Amino acid sequence: LMVWLRRCTHYLFIVVVAVNSTLLTINTGDYIFYTDWAWTSYTVFSIGNILMISVGATYYLLFTGVPGTATYYGLIMQVYTWVAKGAWFALGYPYDFIVTPMWIPSCMLLDLAHWASKKNKHSLILFGGVLVGMSFPLFNMVNLLTVADPLETAFKYPRPTLPPYMVPIEPQVGKFYNSPVALGAGTGAVLAVTFTALGAKLNTWTYRWMA
Numbered sequence: 001l002m003v004w005l006r007r008c009t010h011y012l013f014i015v016v017v018a019v020n021s022t023l024l025t026i027n028t029g030d031y032i033f034y035t036d037w038a039w040t041s042y043t044v045f046s047i048g049n050i051l052m053i054s055v056g057a058t059y060y061l062l063f064t065g066v067p068g069t070a071t072y073y074g075l076i077m078q079v080y081t082w083v084a085k086g087a088w089f090a091l092g093y094p095y096d097f098i099v100t101p102m103w104i105p106s107c108m109l110l111d112l113a114h115w116a117s118k119k120n121k122h123s124l125i126l127f128g129g130v131l132v133g134m135s136f137p138l139f140n141m142v143n144l145l146t147v148a149d150p151l152e153t154a155f156k157y158p159r160p161t162l163p164p165y166m167v168p169i170e171p172q173v174g175k176f177y178n179s180p181v182a183l184g185a186g187t188g189a190v191l192a193v194t195f196t197a198l199g200a201k202l203n204t205w206t207y208r209w210m211a
Contacts, residue, residue: 009206010063017056017076039180042144046137046184047191049101052077054132054192057107058124058199063206067115074107099147102139106132110196125196133192137184 056077057070081100088098109131110124117123 013060013063017060017073019080020052042137042141042180043183043187046140046180047187049103049140050106050133050136050188050192051195053103053106053136054110054129054195055199055202057110057132058128058196059202059206061111061114061124062121062200062203065119067119068111070107070110070114071104074104077101077103099144102136102143105139106136109135121200125200126193129193129196130189132196133188133190134185136188137181140184141181 053074057073060073061070063069078100081103085098085100089095110128113128113131114120114124117127
């Protein structure tokens with residue numbers, strides 16, 4: 001019974017990951033849709049994506065105990081977010097307009113922290129969490145720089161008229177404290193440790209439920 005229960009939980013989790021990461025991407029992958037608030041959105045959405053990685057990958061990694069599981073989790077998310085990108089494309093948006101978050105490299109760092117510390121859970125939480133939080137906004141920005149220029153795209157695909165309370169104030173650009181990567185990585189490095197700890201705790205609870 002225990003083996004059956006664990007196996008079911010394992011497959012259920014993969015389905016949950018797949019569905020949620022796809023839904024998440026539809027909202028948080030497409031920074032360019034938010035033409036005026038693109039970088040603000042980038043910072044805020046980076047935190048949502050870091051939550052998705054650190055809780056899920058940690059839970060899944062500790063659940064199986066097999067090195068490489070976090071990277072596998074990232075691969076699943078990557079494939080399904082590409083599927084979501086295909087859906088946007090099918091709706092008529094230009095391919096360059098759609099950005100898919102880069103999950104895999106940060107998940108690899110999480111795996112590395114676990115493996116290098118000889119499967120020490122606390123090292124995974126502390127070092128793995130910081131690595132995920134700091135790396136995700138960076139990898140994601142590299143990904144974002146490969147697509148068409150957001151300003152050019154904004155002119156080609158003008159946004160609908162916004163009501164007065166939604167009209168943005170022109171942001172200042174070029175200052176370090178306005179850097180979306182710096183803000184995302186800074187907040188991510190702090191919050192991801194908490195998120196990773198939550199993933200580890202969820203794993204403990206899962207085993208308790210199945211006992």
